[in-house]
Amino acid sequence: MDRHPAASQNEGNNSKETKYTSMVKHDSTIWLMKPSFKYDVLTFLNTLSGDPFYRKYYQKEFGHFDTLITPAARAAIASLKRKVRDESGNIISAFLSLYFSATDAETLDDMLATLKDSETMQKILRDTPYYSDDGWRLYNSVRPELKTIFQYLQEIDFTHYWREHVLPLATAKIKDIEPQLPRYNVIEEVERLLGHPLPSDTITVYMLYFSQPHGIRITGTRFLTDVAWPSSIVLRNAVHEMMHPPYILENDAELRKALELLKNDRYLMEKVEHHDPSFGYNSFDGFIEEDVVQALEQLVNDSLGIAVDARTRWKQNDDGMHVFAVALYGVMKEEQFGQSGQSIRDFLMRQVNEGRLKAGQIAGRYREFYGEAVPR
DSSP states (O other): OOHHHHHHHHHOOOGGGGGGGEEEEESOOOOEEEEEEEHHHHHHHHHHTTTTHHHHHHHHHOOOHHHOOOHHHHHHHHHHHHIIIITTOHHHHHHHHHHTSSSOOSSSHHHHHHHHHHHHHHHHTTSTOOOOOOHHHHHHHHHHHHHHHHHHHHTTHHHHHHIIIIIHHHHHHHHGGGGTTTTOOHHHHHHHTSSSOOOOEEEEEEEHHHHHOEOOOOOOEEEEEETSOOOOHHHHHHHHHTTTTSOTTTOHHHHHHHHHHGGGGGHHHHHHHHHGGGSSOSSHHHHHHHHHHHHHHHHHHHHHHHOOOOHEEEHHHGGGHHHHHHHHHHHHHHHTTTOOOHHHHHHHHHHHHHHHTTTTTTHHHHHHHTTTOOOO
């Protein structure tokens, strides 16, 4: 469930990085858990699109709503999938949840009003690390499709369906998990490894029904999780999503230059270019960011006592694509990363430039970690 495709598509600009210096690190974590109609609507669009990747989780729901869908809504969801998923390499739920998290919209009426006038959404997004001109153009291009889809959901009274069938499940799951969270001080551990403060000491978790298999970071120290998962996964998702983005790449010429060197690593680029696109991370920058976060997350999970065995995890997750996470985690352990206070941005750049993670080293690091021949 190590997912944050939205971050792989929406880096910010370097001016936001300077805000870290004026923020104070936190020594505690406050947890809030909520259901959310808005985010269940947006994650439901994965299923409504008919994508087989999501139908395996929601076949019953797909079958039910597929019999109700109008020709106009069917055409709109097909166009939405083509533009966002097939042509742009985004994940529909992650992309749209990120954007609508920059609004106060909660109902379908609110969401339709946002589509009509998205100026406030854009203004708020511009002040986050997730805005890009390309992303905004993509959002604008699908506003007509979203209008048709949201109107269709109004016609079939999806709000009533959600209240009857989804809200009770989300409420029960929150009641089960929420008491377990306060003993885990995630914010302090995450800030220690990132090397900079987060904007808040409060983690807000939105408990959804339609988000599988993705845990999704949205604006602020908030993320989306699913009723299907136990508290251990919710906790690991919290750690993971708070790590995005681990650095601000745009306008950081030094870091960009170092990471560009990794494109010369054949073993790494095979994974970048030929993994299943349904998993997300379909750009080089997004792939590397995700693997950096996974390596950082593993260190935090080790410290908090909630980790899955690292070797098992990276063999099983996403068809074993996260080879850079394996290599980086190994170097982090060797170098005792986190003890000196160095930021992950500086540590990563140093390891690439000094040779421990230079091009040609990733396969060897992977082999050393597993003690076996590199898979072909």
